[in-house]
Amino acid sequence: MxxxxxxxxxxxxxxxxxxxxxxxxxxxxxxxxxxxxxxxxxxxxxxxxxxxxxxxxxxxxxxxxxxxxxxxxxxxxxxxxxxxxxxxxxxxxxxxxxxxxxxxxxxxxxxxxxxxxxxxxxxxxxxxxxxxxxxxxxxxxxxxxxxxxxxxxxxxxxxxxxxxxxxxxxxxxxxxxxxxxxxxxxxxxxxxxxxxxxxxxxxxxxxxxxxxxxxxxxxxxxxxxxxxxxxxxxxxxxxxxxxxxxxxxxxxxxxxxxxxxxxxxxxxxxxxxxGYDLGRDGGATGNGGNNVPEPRPPVQVIRGNDDSDWVECFTPSHGNRFEYRIEDHQIAINGPLNFNHDLIDRTLTNLFVHFGQSPFSLANNAVNVPAGTEQMGLGVAYVQAGGNNAPNTSKLAAILQDLDVFEPCFDRPGPGRHWTLNLEALGLVDGKVNIRPWLNEYRKDE
Structure with missing residues (x-):
């Protein structure tokens, strides 16, 4: 047409x-x-x-x-x-x-x-x-x-x-x-x-x-x-x-x-x-209308719709698709993995202490991190904070980038993806990170 x-x-x-x-x-x-x-x-x-x-x-x-x-x-x-x-x-x-x-x-x-x-x-x-x-x-x-x-x-x-x-x-x-x-x-x-x-x-x-x-x-x-x-x-x-x-x-x-x-x-x-909020009557009454609203019919879905609050995401290096959502005490992955807020706070504190606002990389090689030969970066900071399996940070990096905690570097100082920390997001108190207030903003109605 x-x-x-x-x-x-x-x-x-x-x-x-x-x-x-x-x-x-x-x-x-x-x-x-x-x-x-x-x-x-x-x-x-x-x-x-x-x-x-x-x-x-x-x-x-x-x-x-x-x-x-x-x-x-x-x-x-x-x-x-x-x-x-x-x-x-x-x-x-x-x-x-x-x-x-x-x-x-x-x-x-x-x-x-x-x-x-x-x-x-x-x-x-x-x-x-x-x-x-x-x-x-x-x-x-x-x-x-x-x-x-x-x-x-x-x-x-x-x-x-x-x-x-x-x-x-x-x-x-x-x-x-x-x-x-x-x-x-x-x-x-x-x-x-x-x-x-x-x-x-x-x-x-x-x-x-x-x-x-x-x-x-x-x-x-x-x-x-x-x-x-x-x-x-x-x-x-x-x-x-x-x-x-x-x-x-x-x-x-x-x-x-x-x-x-x-x-x-x-x-x-x-x-x-x-369109921010039509109200319980769909805008039919009260605000400029004079029609009595009727009950809403059952929902018909075109396709690809999901009533849940899972968010689509993609890992930075390989573009692997996964889903996450922000919960009260953790960021959950649609699967067995999750990142509790305390672990995220400790990881980000390590990054802040080491890099401040300088760029850092993923640095999450499955062999080099346990061997102690990997350069400092997200994977190393995560393991030092008590996290298991450094490659999991590929998903954490994608999530924190989505949530504006990590700001992507487009003029990269080295190979691979690099980010800087958004200090406004960290909720710093005496040099320690508290990410909860920032995450809560993402759970408010848009």
Missing amino acids: TKDEYVNHEFVAQFIDWMSEKLDDETFAHAYTMRKWNRHWSCGSLFDAYKNYYWPHGGVKALGVAAGHTFESNAEALEALQKGLVDALLAGDDKRACELMCALMAWGGVQAGNVSWLTANEAGLAALVAKTRDALNAGDAQDLRFNSGMSKAYSLVCNEFVIYDSRVAAALGMAIVKFCVERKLESVPAELQFPWAPAKSAKNAVNPPVRDPRQGRFDFLRLGGGRLYAAWNLRASWLLSTMAKRLAGGASGFAGIESDARRLRALEAALFMI
Whole structure:
């Protein structure tokens, strides 16, 4: 299906018309509390949601971009990353492409499951991303690695491509339900069945954000990875980019945004803000709606979905896939291995004492570490801290890199992977590490 075929489909065209007329009225009035920052947020319209955009982001060291939280500061960070990444792809520079994509994952708070994959697949990364970009620009959703993090990457290098994450999906689904109710449709048209995904919350979290837009007969599939994710990301991009262009010169507040690209980013940002938490009624009542919600239907899964809180990860040297999750007293591996927090603290203390903020390597050879002939590095520090089997640290390194405790070195002082310690993550007290507060931040609702 081409873009023109999709946006001119009967129900898609009707939805674009309907939503374009609702951008500045109370149809999308909404409110909630951001759990992570204990911050109340509200909007009186979709345009108001854009004006009230809030996403705290760190600075981008690789590009000299400062930290911020407004739409403008985030747009500046993304535009700098976009220019750098486009240049890296043009030059075929794998190292620079990997560095900037890792920085992008940090901007979006989606390092887990992505940074380890990117660094494990650095060789040939620029060509792979460029090939995927060209396919998506041609409307071809290839069978490729695709998730919320990679959606962010392709939004920078593809034409008119939006970030399609669980928040954008939730708000778009909520809008489609409102459209279906108003038009008295019996079900969600197939062309508008944008899949949804739950918020990433701590195991057994109390009152996590709701991102399930389904109401009674208005059903949506659950979002999985790969080709189908890419296909629906394309459709979301076609739909919203058509709307963004149509708004130019119109009466909506969005018309005051001069460029089509920035206007598209503003629409995406507005949906992102509304979609943080739809509430127990899916946004159907209370906040701008007047429809009595119906029970949600049973979940239908596209594929590749997992309701658990296991996170996909990849070892740094060989790219071996495994899964982990953060628990109260340990980081568990989906298998017999786990790393208790005390052992991690002792290992990191050893690294800090020896390296400070200087780079260190994996140094976890199964023969050399027990023999005492291995250079100092993660494997040696782990065994000195009481750990068994130094090669287990291949997984520990990938996890701690995912969690921003280890910062990857792209200008390596020697062969193999190298990292530096993120001192902010260590929770240092009298030279000793306490990693628990940092890990707890990763268990909060996003």
